[in-house]
Amino acid sequence: MDTLLNISSTMLLVAFILYLLATFFFGATIRDKRNKSKESKAGTIGITITIIGFLAQTVYFITRWIASGHVPVSNMFEFVTFFGMSIVLGFIILYFIYKMSVLGVFALPIALIVIAYASMFPTEVSPLVPSLQSYWLYIHVTTVSIGEAILSISFVVGLIYLVRTIDQTKSSKRTTWLEIVLFSLLIFIGFSLISVIFNVTGYSAQFEYTANNVTMTTEYQLPAIVSPYEGVLITDGVMQPWFDAPSWMHGADAGRKFNTLIWSVFVGLALYGLLRLVLRKRIGAAIQPKLMKTKPDLLDEISYRAIAIGFPVFTLGGIIFASIWAQEAWGRFWGWDPKEVWALVTFFFYAAFLHLRLSRGWHGEKSAWLAVGGFAIIMFNLIAVNLVLAGLHSYA
Amino acid sequence: MNKIKCECGHVNHEGTVLCEACGKPIEGNQHIDGNDKTRLLNMRYDGSARRSQTYKKSIIDKIWNFFSSVKVGVWLIVLTLVASAMGTIFPQEQWIPANAVSRDPAIYYESTYGIFGQIYYQLGFYDLYSSWWYLLLVALIGISLVICSIDRFVPLYKALKNQKAKRHETFLSRQRLYSESDNVSKEEKQQIIKSLKKQRYSVRDENGHILAEKGRFSRWGPYVNHIGLIIVLIAAVLRMTTPMYIDEYMWIREGERTVIPGTNGEYYAKNKDFILETYDKDNQRFEEAIKKEGVVAKNFETELVIYKDQTSATGAEPKLEKLKEGSTRLNHPMKFDGYALYQAGYQSNEFSSMSFKVHETDDPNETAIGSITIDLTSPKSEYKLDNGLRVVIDQYFPDYYLDNGEPRSKSKYPKNPAFVFFIYPPNSDDPEVSFVGIRKNIDATGENEYKLGLQDFEMRDVSGIMVIRDYTLPLFFLGGVIFMIGVIQGMYWHHRRIWINPKNGKLLLAAHTNKNWHGVKTDIEKAIANTNVNMVKDQQELPG
Numbered sequence: 001m002d003t004l005l006n007i008s009s010t011m012l013l014v015a016f017i018l019y020l021l022a023t024f025f026f027g028a029t030i031r032d033k034r035n036k037s038k039e040s041k042a043g044t045i046g047i048t049i050t051i052i053g054f055l056a057q058t059v060y061f062i063t064r065w066i067a068s069g070h071v072p073v074s075n076m077f078e079f080v081t082f083f084g085m086s087i088v089l090g091f092i093i094l095y096f097i098y099k100m101s102v103l104g105v106f107a108l109p110i111a112l113i114v115i116a117y118a119s120m121f122p123t124e125v126s127p128l129v130p131s132l133q134s135y136w137l138y139i140h141v142t143t144v145s146i147g148e149a150i151l152s153i154s155f156v157v158g159l160i161y162l163v164r165t166i167d168q169t170k171s172s173k174r175t176t177w178l179e180i181v182l183f184s185l186l187i188f189i190g191f192s193l194i195s196v197i198f199n200v201t202g203y204s205a206q207f208e209y210t211a212n213n214v215t216m217t218t219e220y221q222l223p224a225i226v227s228p229y230e231g232v233l234i235t236d237g238v239m240q241p242w243f244d245a246p247s248w249m250h251g252a253d254a255g256r257k258f259n260t261l262i263w264s265v266f267v268g269l270a271l272y273g274l275l276r277l278v279l280r281k282r283i284g285a286a287i288q289p290k291l292m293k294t295k296p297d298l299l300d301e302i303s304y305r306a307i308a309i310g311f312p313v314f315t316l317g318g319i320i321f322a323s324i325w326a327q328e329a330w331g332r333f334w335g336w337d338p339k340e341v342w343a344l345v346t347f348f349f350y351a352a353f354l355h356l357r358l359s360r361g362w363h364g365e366k367s368a369w370l371a372v373g374g375f376a377i378i379m380f381n382l383i384a385v386n387l388v389l390a391g392l393h394s395y396a
Numbered sequence: 397m398n399k400i401k402c403e404c405g406h407v408n409h410e411g412t413v414l415c416e417a418c419g420k421p422i423e424g425n426q427h428i429d430g431n432d433k434t435r436l437l438n439m440r441y442d443g444s445a446r447r448s449q450t451y452k453k454s455i456i457d458k459i460w461n462f463f464s465s466v467k468v469g470v471w472l473i474v475l476t477l478v479a480s481a482m483g484t485i486f487p488q489e490q491w492i493p494a495n496a497v498s499r500d501p502a503i504y505y506e507s508t509y510g511i512f513g514q515i516y517y518q519l520g521f522y523d524l525y526s527s528w529w530y531l532l533l534v535a536l537i538g539i540s541l542v543i544c545s546i547d548r549f550v551p552l553y554k555a556l557k558n559q560k561a562k563r564h565e566t567f568l569s570r571q572r573l574y575s576e577s578d579n580v581s582k583e584e585k586q587q588i589i590k591s592l593k594k595q596r597y598s599v600r601d602e603n604g605h606i607l608a609e610k611g612r613f614s615r616w617g618p619y620v621n622h623i624g625l626i627i628v629l630i631a632a633v634l635r636m637t638t639p640m641y642i643d644e645y646m647w648i649r650e651g652e653r654t655v656i657p658g659t660n661g662e663y664y665a666k667n668k669d670f671i672l673e674t675y676d677k678d679n680q681r682f683e684e685a686i687k688k689e690g691v692v693a694k695n696f697e698t699e700l701v702i703y704k705d706q707t708s709a710t711g712a713e714p715k716l717e718k719l720k721e722g723s724t725r726l727n728h729p730m731k732f733d734g735y736a737l738y739q740a741g742y743q744s745n746e747f748s749s750m751s752f753k754v755h756e757t758d759d760p761n762e763t764a765i766g767s768i769t770i771d772l773t774s775p776k777s778e779y780k781l782d783n784g785l786r787v788v789i790d791q792y793f794p795d796y797y798l799d800n801g802e803p804r805s806k807s808k809y810p811k812n813p814a815f816v817f818f819i820y821p822p823n824s825d826d827p828e829v830s831f832v833g834i835r836k837n838i839d840a841t842g843e844n845e846y847k848l849g850l851q852d853f854e855m856r857d858v859s860g861i862m863v864i865r866d867y868t869l870p871l872f873f874l875g876g877v878i879f880m881i882g883v884i885q886g887m888y889w890h891h892r893r894i895w896i897n898p899k900n901g902k903l904l905l906a907a908h909t910n911k912n913w914h915g916v917k918t919d920i921e922k923a924i925a926n927t928n929v930n931m932v933k934d935q936q937e938l939p940g
């Protein structure tokens with residue numbers, strides 16, 4: 001059992017490293033200005049490494065499946081890891097349709113960020129509670145994840161489009177928003193960085209607090225900037241919290257999650273500041289010259305195609321399979337649980353997108369912004385709904 | 397109707413933008429699709445005449461036009477999206493947690509979320525998804541879907557059916573992909589046709605004018621998926637307004653047999669056993685997780701026997717016949733005759749029987765003189781002991797609590813049973829009074845000769861079972877399947893057309909697709925390889 005789990009986690013690490021390596025090869029394709037054949041060579045190596053990485057991650061998936069006895073999509077770590085794997089899959093599919101290497105330079109780092117984020121959740125194999133013991137769960141979760149991942153590729157390409165085309169000669173609302181999007185990605189990196197650092201040092205601070213008339217304790221792995229609402233610090237010799245979480249943050253461990261969020265934003269800000277200092281210009285402006293070879297038309301079409309491919313998959317998994325499972329589990333196929341509602345919001349959003357695409361003015365930049373918006377909704381559903389809005393689906 | 401005759405001889409409907417046969421822009425109608433302002437033609441509906449773009453006078457026209465506008469449709473979708481999201485800011489009424497301050501929304505929202513909660517409550521957002529305005533939004537989307545689809549489907553269908561391979565020169569040159577070539581030989585042309593056929597285009601050749609087309613059926617995808625959506629909406633209306641949907645809940649005790657609610661007394665269920673399993677602490681696989689999380693439930697299950705009443709007359713004494721034996725557990729409902737029983741809850745804190753012994757108060761060994769067993773489902777009023785002693789139940793509180801010093805029962809379920817006993821010593825009519833409950837034994841006068849002591853008890857579980865019968869499910873499913881077929885049809889196949897027309901010794905090549913421009917370009921590249929035909933130019937380069 002243990003050896004199997006060891007193989008599993010090793011393979012995940014191998015996949016992670018290979019994706020990282022592949023990113024550099026794809027990076028080489030945009031750096032090299034002169035030689036077209038060199039470019040395609042680096043691209044071929046890049047995609048080959050990506051596929052090997054994907055296979056390694058598949059081995060992770062299967063061995064963990066065997067070791068735990070259930071499909072590994074049943075807690076936050078497993079689900080988010082699988083989501084990262086799906087993004088790689090989505091990238092591979094679109095790479096083979098469009099052969100665009102620059103996709104890899106953006107898609108793989110985002111998959112890496114997602115996998116790193118996943119590994120911050122508890123990683124041990126957990127038993128399945130009765131409500132998750134249904135093969136519909138696996139069908140539903142995996143399909144949703146793949147659908148969302150393909151939709152995320154549309155964000156990746158939309159982002160490339162925006163970095164490529166937005167006028168960086170002067171500061172404007174658009175350049176600011178673009179920086180905000182790039183900064184948001186840094187928050188995830190910040191989260192992973194800070195978690196690793198304090199994990200290594202073994203930091204721990206405990207709080208006692210009352211929620212719904214029950215006294216609970218919660219363990220912070222990061223120094224407490226914010227304590228749970230009316231929480232009392234019971235560990236000695238650690239940093240005193242600066243303030244209390246507001247009273248409406250009352251979910252289990254809400255204070256700790258809020259604290260982690262604050263840290264992530266801080267570290268993200270620090271990273272952003274550092275980058276700005278080094279680059280001496282907006283991040284968007286720094287990347288833009290590298291992208292001048294790519295054609296906006298093609299980017300626009302790839303972003304749209306990703307949605308065209310991802311939308312049916314998402315609908316099948318997120319709405320139809322979800323309903324079938326809900327019917328089997330709860331006797332009602334739709335219950336307006338926050339997670340369900342946000343799947344519906346995602347569905348409506350992309351439906352609106354597809355209808356807007358019918359008219360001419362919505363191609364190009366507007367489309368790209370919408371793709372960013374769609375990704376924001378997916379991330380909200382993945383992270384915030386689980387952590388903030390309480391519901392049936394709360395894994396973590 | 398003002399039919400419009402094109403120079404190619406085709407007679408078009410009023411409001412046509414591009415001639416149905418040859419595609420020549422029809423003068424005076426170009427503003428309809430915005431072609432007057434752009435170089436490229438708007439090909440969305442092949443320039444066919446749509447009712448909404450043609451008639452604008454009567455009130456019916458106006459309503460029609462309103463609902464067939466995609467802009468309106470998008471607005472409706474976006475409004476529904478925003479409304480849906482707002483419903484998740486705070487929990488909906490049915491999701492108010494069981495351990496909340498109060499499950500009364502009037503109290504819950506304000507006390508939990510303060511002023512925002514109060515506003516949320518007063519706006520009615522606590523039950524947003526069944527509010528009249530939310531339903532209205534959904535209904536408007538439905539109407540819009542129907543009208544919009546009819547408005548476009550018929551003309552688009554006709555335009556694609558009537559199209560000729562020979563196209564007007566302006567039509568071709570104003571396509572997004574276009575090129576002109578000189579000196580193209582007959583053989584080269586044949587080669588191109590052959591290649592296109594090999595790429596599974598159906599090729600029409602009208603006097604040397606060529607139309608190669610593939611994937612036309614994908615154009616019907618949106619209409620198919622809209623039909624699927626409409627079926628889903630119809631199913632939703634049926635579910636709300638007709639008795640096709642039954643949703644009941646029952647609590648059923650172990651060993652008990654009761655009528656299943658919602659079945660008109662036709663079916664009965666007996667709870668044989670309720671099973672609750674947890675994961676073994678020593679389970680190697682999950683050792684670590686269980687250490688962290690504590691006890692983890694593994695299974696909730698109720699073993700049931702279903703009976704059917706064989707009497708046809710209502711009111712008659714039921715004659716039950718066993719129909720099915722099985723179990724319902726989470727994720728695995730038990731189904732019979734269109735009904736489904738779901739394991740939805742349980743309680744394990746009910747007593748089914750209690751035994752007491754009687755002993756003399758001053759006996760230090762508390763030796764039993766006799767004992768009684770009370771079946772809490774049907775307690776007798778009097779129990780006689782062998783030695784002539786009688787125990788009478790004067791009062792019984794199944795779910796005892798003290799209300800300002802007064803003993804009362806919270807419910808009729810034996811969760812915390814307590815009794816006021818009268819003990820009649822042998823040959824006496826003068827009872828001793830004692831109050832006995834769980835960890836309580838009160839002698840009112842302090843002079844009692846006999847005392848009752850709790851000896852033993854049995855507890856039993858109560859299963860919460862949801863009873864569902866939903867005849868609308870097949871309709872929802874059908875709608876879902878049709879929707880999926882429609883989207884896949886529209887998204888995974890693409891309508892591509894390539895025109896090759898000779899004009900004044902030149903060869904004009906143009907192409908259009910509704911989605912996959914990259915794909916059609918690749919197709920053309922393949923087809924014209926090794927010929928004199930020039931590759932098409934993409935005339936729509938986006939700025940950047």
Ligand code: HEM
Pocket residue numbers: 348351354355357358463464465466467468469470472473537538540541544545548552615617618619621622625883886887
């Ligand atoms: C939530 C509701 C809706 C969903 C899920 C939906 C879904 C879709 C999808 C997937 C397409 C295909 C898009 C493409 O191929 O690019 C489509 C096309 C279309 N939809 Fe909807 N739709 C909805 C509501 C509406 C409404 C309310 C209208 C009316 C204004 C509408 C009008 C259209 C039109 C005109 C098309 C294009 C048809 C064509 O290209 O031939 N849709 N719809």
